[in-house]
Structures are given as C-alpha cells and as structure tokens.
Amino acid sequence: MYFLKKSLIILSFTTFLIIILGGFCFAGEGKPLELQYPRIPGAPAITSTQTLLPDYVKYIFNLAIGVSGLIAFGVLIFAGIRYLTSVGNPTTMQDAKDQIFSAFLGLIILLCAWIILTTINPQLVILEMP
Numbered sequence: 001m002y003f004l005k006k007s008l009i010i011l012s013f014t015t016f017l018i019i020i021l022g023g024f025c026f027a028g029e030g031k032p033l034e035l036q037y038p039r040i041p042g043a044p045a046i047t048s049t050q051t052l053l054p055d056y057v058k059y060i061f062n063l064a065i066g067v068s069g070l071i072a073f074g075v076l077i078f079a080g081i082r083y084l085t086s087v088g089n090p091t092t093m094q095d096a097k098d099q100i101f102s103a104f105l106g107l108i109i110l111l112c113a114w115i116i117l118t119t120i121n122p123q124l125v126i127l128e129m130p
Helices: 002-026 053-084 090-120
Strands: none
16 A cells, blocks of 8 residues: 555656646747757758757767767777787787677678668668758
8 A cells, every 4th residue: 555655646746747847848949949969961950949850860860870880990990900919819819809790790780770771761861962
C-alpha cells in the first residue's frame, strides 16, 4: 500500500510539473532563432523556429556520419603509425592490428547505417549543395 501511495504522489507531482513548465516550450513561437547552428557542408542550414523533425534528423545524421568518419580515419592513421613504429614488439604490433581492424569495422558500420537509411528514405541522405 505504501509503494502504491508513493508512486501516485510521484506521478501526480511529475504531471503537475509537466503541465506547469510545459508552457515555456512554446514561449518563443514566431521569434527568430537565438542559437546559431554550425554549418555542415552539404546539409541544409536550420534557419527558422518552424523546422520540422526530419530536418533535424537529417542534420544530426549528416553531422554524426562526418564526425564518425573523421574519427575512424584518424584512428586508422594512428594505428598505422603505431604498427610501423612497433620495432618488432609482438604485443604492440598485435594491439595496432586490432586497432586497424576496429577502425575498418567502424567504417563498415557507418557505411551500413548510410545504406539502411538510403533504403528507408533516400531523401534523408541526399546532400544538397547550396
């Protein structure tokens, strides 16, 4: 009985907060953007407060693919340099080989994510040049 009463109090308090504080989400309707999003080459810029969810998803997906690709490429170069400078140390060579394999695996996963999203809706991954 105590657990049910405690759960009911938490649920009613949470509902109260959502109702009271939810109005702040719509307080800026029609105002210009206060936040400037960074420009991603090939992705449309977010310029208004009336941007729909698919535009945000496309923006975040393109940003994530670009950053993840750069990180995987950097890890691939770093592991290659480690492999070349291992000077015959078998543990360092094996560790560098594992990093190279992991970097290629990450790039393959990125490619598969892009292929899956293209299969679902090709308009989400078409990069438009301004």
